[in-house]
Amino acid sequence: MGKIILTGDRPTGRLHLGHFVGSLRRRVELQNSGLFDKIFIMIADAQALTDNADNPEKIRQNIIEVALDYLACGIDPEKSTIFIQSQVAELCELAFYYMNLVTVSRLQRNPTVKTEIQMRNFETSIPVGFFTYPISQASDITAFRATTVPAGEDQQPMIEQAREIVRRFNGIYGEGTLVEPEILLPDNAACMRLPGTDGKAKMSKSLGNCIYLSDSSEEVRKRVMSMYTDPDHIRVEDPGKVEGNTVFTYLDAFCRPEHFAQYWPDYNNLDELKAHYMRGGLGDVKVKKFLYAILEELLTPIRERRKEWEKDIPAVFDILKKGSETARMVAAETLSDVRRTMRIDYFDDAELIAEQARKFQG
Ligand code: ATP
Ligand code: MG
Numbered sequence: 001m002g003k004i005i006l007t008g009d010r011p012t013g014r015l016h017l018g019h020f021v022g023s024l025r026r027r028v029e030l031q032n033s034g035l036f037d038k039i040f041i042m043i044a045d046a047q048a049l050t051d052n053a054d055n056p057e058k059i060r061q062n063i064i065e066v067a068l069d070y071l072a073c074g075i076d077p078e079k080s081t082i083f084i085q086s087q088v089a090e091l092c093e094l095a096f097y098y099m100n101l102v103t104v105s106r107l108q109r110n111p112t113v114k115t116e117i118q119m120r121n122f123e124t125s126i127p128v129g130f131f132t133y134p135i136s137q138a139s140d141i142t143a144f145r146a147t148t149v150p151a152g153e154d155q156q157p158m159i160e161q162a163r164e165i166v167r168r169f170n171g172i173y174g175e176g177t178l179v180e181p182e183i184l185l186p187d188n189a190a191c192m193r194l195p196g197t198d199g200k201a202k203m204s205k206s207l208g209n210c211i212y213l214s215d216s217s218e219e220v221r222k223r224v225m226s227m228y229t230d231p232d233h234i235r236v237e238d239p240g241k242v243e244g245n246t247v248f249t250y251l252d253a254f255c256r257p258e259h260f261a262q263y264w265p266d267y268n269n270l271d272e273l274k275a276h277y278m279r280g281g282l283g284d285v286k287v288k289k290f291l292y293a294i295l296e297e298l299l300t301p302i303r304e305r306r307k308e309w310e311k312d313i314p315a316v317f318d319i320l321k322k323g324s325e326t327a328r329m330v331a332a333e334t335l336s337d338v339r340r341t342m343r344i345d346y347f348d349d350a351e352l353i354a355e356q357a358r359k360f361q362g
Helices: 017-033 045-049 056-073 090-101 104-108 111-119 133-143 153-173 217-225 246-254 257-263 270-279 284-310 313-342 350-361
Strands: 004-009 038-043 081-084 148-150 182-184
Touching: 004 017, 004 133, 017 038, 017 056, 017 148, 017 246, 038 056, 038 313, 045 056, 045 133, 056 081, 056 284, 056 313, 081 313, 090 133, 090 153, 090 313, 104 111, 111 133, 111 153, 133 153, 133 313, 153 182, 153 313, 217 284, 246 270, 246 284, 257 284, 270 284, 284 313
Parallel strands: 004 038, 004 148, 038 081, 148 182
Antiparallel strands: none
């Protein structure tokens, strides 16, 4: 069996550094590794509508933003299929059958859904679609027979739920029909859940604490210079803390030893820099300038590639259209297997028709 990737993002805004370290960077590496037979990258507009039902225009406007961010980061439409979720109707049908395999209490226990409900202040008015999005996500993953889902830590409960659905489905209807996916988490703790520039637990569009991949150099500088650090590190001489200090968490996520040779030869590596900060005698501004240089090195080529694609928006929509057509064909094959295993393919089931005919004749 081949190795297949499915991942995606909600088109609720442009993509940010959290997306980059949590999933996007990995996707590009895996795409170029040649180790995967197929790669599907989904713009999850239908999922985004589950908590934006009253604002479809936001989703509509952001589809192209996400597509541009993908292309800018090096997702290559020749190697990866980029598609729009709502254009693959088969996904809804799969979700409809999976819904019977999951209990309400199981969904209520999903920690990511719990946090997100709190974050959105839904309280008791949770849209059913939002509440059940882990099921819809299981259908996205299984429709493409994905073996691997590169994603951030917040997605772990979703993948676990998808695996349970697969086991339940295969157990009831037929072993081997659906494939159990595995999450591929970032290998570095800082990248699992990149904090926001305000120091909050997660950089997230919904929290407004992001550095976007398409931010201008000046915007990035401002964001970095106003970043949350150690609130007790007041004077340069004071010893500083690196744990919970966002600037250092970002360095953990983005800094490589060669960056020191290039931008700050006073140190050989991050451990040396951290030791100095903890001892005291190193000001935040210097560390922030270093981080800014590293981020600029990363973001400059992304920004430039984005500018190129922005010149030909119809071509980008064409990529999405072709990708959606390909995705639809693949999902339709899986759906047809699912219907056959569930034995709801009545009109293709000559045996059923003959058997029923005999029953009523006899
Ligand atoms: P929203 O606020 O609309 O939910 P989001 O910023 O949480 O948006 P998603 O589209 O939900 O982004 O997430 C897409 C992918 O990016 C997922 O794989 C998720 O794990 C990853 N991701 C998002 N934010 C971060 C982060 N701060 N750190 C690591 N990975 C992240
Ligand atoms: Mg999210």
